[in-house]
Amino acid sequence: MNSKKMLAESLEKLLLKKNLDDIQVSEIVAGTSLSRKTFYRHFRDKYDLASWYFAQFYKASFGRVTDDLTWEEALLRCLEIYQEKQSVLKNAYASHDINGLRSYDIAITKKTYEQYLTSKGADISTEIMRFAIDIASRGGTDMVIEWLLGGMKMEKSKLVWLLKQTLPKNILTYID
Secondary structure (H helix, E strand, O other), X not given: OOHHHHHHHXXXXXXXXXXXXXXXXXXXXXXXXXXXXXXXXXXXXXXXXXXHHHHHHHHOOHHHHHOOOOHHHHHHHHHHHHHHOHHHHHHHHOOOOOOOXXXXXXXXXXXXXXXXXXXXXXXXXXXXXXXXXXXXXXXXXXXXXXXXXXXXXXXXXXXXXXXXXXXXXXXXXXXX
């Protein structure tokens, strides 16, 4: 197993018990056979590691909307992973740091929308489209986080439907 994965597994175990803001790099390293120097060779800080960890399953779920999944399939797959990793993600999203997972989630979702819409022929350089992408990225991310932190009471398929129905029309016209 490579160093990044070992550090991510250690972080995941710690996130089962406590908030990301309360975890120290020394604790992450202590859960591995690696050194602190190795940690900093790969990551700037614990938030960078948390973002890398999140990116691994994001790419395998909603990130696939740019490849081979429909928008609904990609989002549903993402929500399934959220259910599997509920305890870990609750503690990761509880971070109040500017570098926390929420900020990364919004940024990667925005990038995914940009790639997806460009591949569908949309001009993402217009002011209205940039604004629509920001709304979809921020609003969608916040609603999914609220669903997660609120105990995931709504059916995944209903959340996907609601999110799609409330996308800005400038984006919705490009969604399959």
